[in-house]
Amino acid sequence: MTTLSSQPQPALGPRDQSPPKQPSTAVYEALTAVQNRIAPVWPLKDYVAVNPYLGYATQDFLGARHTLRSVSDVELLMSGDYYRQQFDGGSFSKEDIEAAVDELVAAGVTGSERIDVNQVLAFLAGPQGAVPTADADFTKSGEPNRAVRTLAETYDSHTGSNWSRRVCEAVSQQCASHYDQGQAVWQSGWRELPLYQAWRAAAQHNRTFEILGVRGFRRFVSKLPNQPQDAVAALLSRLGVPEQLWTDFLLCEALATPGWTAWTRRQDRQLEQQGRVDTDLVGLLAMRLAHEVALAEHFDFRVDWDSVVSRHNKLRAEAGQPSGEALLRYALLRACEIAFRKQIVGGLQSRPEAAPRVHDAPALAQMVFCIDVRSERVRRRLEAASSGVETYGFAGFFGLPIEFLELGEQEGSPQVPVLISPKFRVYEELETHDQALIAKTHQRRALVRLMRKTWKGFQASAISAFAFVETAGMLYGLKLIARTLRLNRGRPGRFDGVRRAERDQLAPSLAGLPQQGVGPGEQVDMAESILRGIGIVDNFARLVAFCGHGSQTENNPLKAGLDCGACGGHSGESNARLAAKLLNQPHVRLGLAERGIAVPADTRFVAALHNTTTDKLQFFDLHQLPPSHEDDLQQLQRHADLASQQTAVERLATLPGRGVEDLVRRSLDWSEVRPEWGLAGNAAFIAAPRDLTKRASLDGRVFLHSYDWSRDEGFAVLEQIMTAPLVVANWINMQYYASTVDPVHFGSGNKTVHNVVGQFGVLSGNGGDLMTGLPWQSVHDGAHYQHHPLRLLGMIAAPRAAIEGVLAKHREVSDLVSNGWMQLVAIEDGVYFRYSERQQWEPLSTPAGLEPVA
Structure with a gap:
């Protein structure tokens, strides 16, 4: 042939x-x-x-890009047009470009020594893809062609056919059928x-x-x-x-x-x-x-495999030599990251001096939030509302590796980060000694859910579906009208079979833990780990609140992506309530005292939930508070209401709407494709005492983890932070990065054409590949990006030697930093040090007019 x-x-x-x-x-x-x-x-x-x-x-960032682009059309860098718009909008400056080129040269990025700021500026000024310079070998625009394609892609490229799509459809139909979950x-x-x-x-x-x-x-x-x-x-x-x-x-x-x-x-x-x-x-x-x-x-x-091998070998030889255009775009990514880093460091260093806290009298409340970036705004507003409220950041599963089973369920939800597995089960029960009431509630729930399942089966059946439309169409029309007018304000299924009078009694139970190997000693271990991980081991407030978070949306298959990632994509309510209940147990407090953590008798632990869609704060199990704490709770509730209102107003600037009530509308509107922005904008992770970040406005872009290295004997907490929360933050950051930079391969397309497949995933339309990643509406508002792709800036207030010790021990974390998948900055004695790709600490210059803050 x-x-x-x-x-x-x-x-x-x-x-x-x-x-x-x-x-x-x-x-x-x-x-x-x-x-x-x-x-x-x-x-x-x-x-x-x-x-x-x-x-x-295990590959450096540009090397991974080269690997991916040799076998696919994946992209890891934004277009020249994007960076041009960012530069014109003032997001980064010529000074940032100069610093970026210097850092690339210092990192040993091949070709970076042959570019200067004028070449980058000329690239920004010219048409997209043009690299205006006379050095033809260096400036060859465009990207090298792929070495390897699927056989269907090869055939399509020669014949103009569409067999690639047909193969995808055939595979997708089989997978959808095989993995269907009902x-x-x-x-x-x-x-x-x-x-x-x-x-x-x-x-x-x-x-x-x-x-x-x-x-x-x-x-x-x-x-x-x-x-x-x-x-x-x-x-x-x-x-x-x-x-x-x-x-x-x-x-x-x-x-x-x-x-x-x-x-x-x-x-x-x-x-x-x-x-x-x-x-x-x-x-x-x-x-x-x-x-x-x-x-x-x-x-x-x-x-003709000989030609493919030849091309493959040529590209492999060029693996360490990025094209001119790719290198310039990479320099622009670095410039954007440097500009953001300067902004964060400047904000931390320019904070006004905080008055030292006097601990003669305990604070009104200490509130422990998830490190999620959406907590930053409400924490800042709470502290501004009252000097008697202290806030802390901790992974939102609160150190409780549980699988949570709602009342009457046989299967539960893993309430842990996906990096770990649940260690034991926690069951939801009615907090009552009335066994007859408990039995009746279980029966009612089972009946309600059986009827709902039967009704759905009747709707979907090939035989009964037509009869359903004829007999119930009018009634269903009323239901659609109610949903459209947002008259359905309940949480579907949450309280199935539970009468309104008993709903406050529905809570996670500690019963059954000893039978799973979590006896009194293990419970004290968990409680100690929680408090030491947060950094609250003395000077307890009268109220200590564990505040989980969850979202509230309608008709949203990807809702779990807006819930707590540390809780495995679920609401943090159960973990918060269990943590509070655990630390209120007398035997746990006695065990803590024996280990040097004396919790005062008048300290009570409570649970709360931050609704990230409406910014409301809800407290739980208040009937268990003694009368002596009612005034404290009322004060805290007033401060929380004010903080919620102010947080909502601040967040409205990023959403179309005329008032705070619009946030509630979004949470109930089943046609809303942008109920909230989730973690869009995330760009940094800071593990440090709250005093360092308290007066800096971080604009809801930073994961905040409480950490005081002076209390961390042996740096066990530091190791835990760097190998778990920091890695989870990197996962989140890279997901948002990838879904923005390459929505075709790492996004889930347009939400308005999503169809649920098998109850486990979504397709775009009625076929094609399974959609993964974030939908376009999660990173873009239709006119502008709401997420700007920057690699995570990790900042840790700890001795550099201690940080190096963790990196040396954990290759998976070291690779992320050394290969350019995230940045790492140490804060030691008030000086900021960047950990370079060559595994060396380099001091960061202090912004003009500022002195290092100890």
């Missing part, structure tokens, strides 16, 4: 008729390498932000089998690919090996893919359907945690390869 085209597209030729090779160690190694590159995605009910670049952290009326008959075996069984009866033109597909599938690893090996050989390309070719296939690839990686991760063999991701790759081999053999073509 005559070659159809030259490079950059791989050429086509006669089909390879050589017999398939046997599975080998090389295939296993290639599959393992691909698996290690893929970040998982969680189901809708547990949806959390994930760093999609997780598998590339949405589909007709379930797959092979759901009990692993993904690949289920697909192989179903595909032998499915004529879709044959109808599209690939004859004999069912017979072809029937002859494939039964194990996915064997199938991958056989199909690679059948395509004639050279062994040196196996890893990159399989990665290219994986990134062709990034959503389902991430989903299968999540399934494998669950199996790995259970000590079982993982095959779903390998099965997905086998499915894709099978469709492509059948396509190639039906149309009698093959890829």
Whole structure:
């Protein structure tokens, strides 16, 4: 066959008729390498932000970009137009560009020594993509062409066909059917089998690919090996893919359907945690390869692999040499980050001196918030409302590794960061000794939920659906009107079967913990860990409130993404209430006193919830407070109401609306695509005493974790912060970064066309790849970006030697910093030091007119 085209597209030729090779160690190694590159995605009910670049952290930022772009169309940098607009708007300056170039040179970024600020300014002044300089070798605009493409992509590029989309659709339909969690009326008959075996069984009866033109597909599938690893090996050989390309070719296939690839990686991760063999991701790759081999053999073509290898080797040799345009855009990213860093450091250093707190009389209240950036505004407003209120930042699961089961449920929600697993179960119960009432409540709940499930089944049934419309259409129309007019103000299902008079008694219970190995001693351990982690070990206030957070939205499949990430994508209410209940137990307080933490008898722990959509603060279990604390609570409630009002007014500047009442409207409006901005704008993480940040307006962009290194014996708390909350903050930051920089591959598209699939994910429209990441409406308001992609700035007030000790001990954290996935600044003796890519501390210059603050 005559070659159809030259490079950059791989050429086509006669089909390879050589017999398939046997599975080998090389295939296993290639599959393992691909698996290690893929970040998982969680189901809708547990949806959390994930760093999609997780598998590339061992590479430097530009190196990872080169790797990704050699096998896909993924992008890690914003366009020249974006940076041009930011520069024109004053977001960064010429001075910041100069500093950025200097930092790139110091980091040893290849080519950075040959650029200067004038070249960057000329790039900003010229048309997008132009690099105005005479150095042709350095300034070649545009990006190198991909070395590796899927076989369907190659065929499409030569013929103008759309087989890439058809392969994606075929794979997506099988995955949606296989992983369905109760949405589909007709379930797959092979759901009990692993993904690949289920697909192989179903595909032998499915004529879709044959109808599209690939004859004999069912017979072809029937002859494939039964194990996915064997199938991958056989199909690679059948395509004639050279062994040196196996890893990159399989990665290219994986990134062709990034959503389902991430989903299968999540399934494998669950199996790995259970000590079982993982095959779903390998099965997905086998499915894709099978469709492509059948396509190639039906149309009698093959890829000219010699030309692909040549191109691959050339790009690999250029891996450390970014193109001129990419380097300039990278310098502009760095300039934006430097400008933000200067703003934060300047804000911290220019704060007015705080009057030393006198601890003769206890504060009115100490409120412990999640480190979530949305807590920053309300904390600042609370402290401004009353000098008697102190606030702290701590991971919002409050150190309680629980799975929480609502009343009557058999399965619970993991209320922990996704980096860890729950250690024990906590059950929701009615706080009453009336066993008859408890039994009746359980019965009512079971009945209500059974009726709802039956009714939904009646609506969805192929037979009864028409009768439903005829008989209940009018009544359903009234329900739609009520939702449209926002007359439905309840939380659906939250209080099923629970009478209004008993709702305040519904709470997490400590009962059952000893049977799970969490006896009195372990409970004291948890309580001590919580208090030492927060930094409250003395000078307790009369009220100590654990304030979790949650969102309030309607008709939003991605709601969990607005809830507490530290609670696994759920409301932090249960953790806050459990923490308060735990620390109010007499045996826990006695055990704490024996360990040097004396909680005064008149200190009471309470729970609260910050509604991040409306900024309301709600307190729980107040009936358990003694009369002596009623006045304290009323004062705290007044301060909280004022802080909520002021926070809402401040946040209105970022949302269209005329008043605070508009925030409530958004929380109840089922057509609202932007009920709140979530963590858009997040850009920094600060672990330090509150005195350092208290008077700085951080604009809701900073994760704030309380930390006082002078109280941290052995720096155990520092290690915990750097390996858990800091990493979680990086995950969130990178998710927002990726969904903004490359919404096609790492976003979930337009919310208005989302369709829930299988109750675990969303599709855009009625097909295509599983959508992951954030929807466009979460980062953009329709006219302007609401999230500006900056890599996380981590700032820790601690000795540099202690920070270095943690980095040396934990490679996964060190890689994030050394390879440019986040920045790290130490604050020591009032001086700010940047940890460079070359693992050296460099003092940051003090903004003009300021002196270092000790």
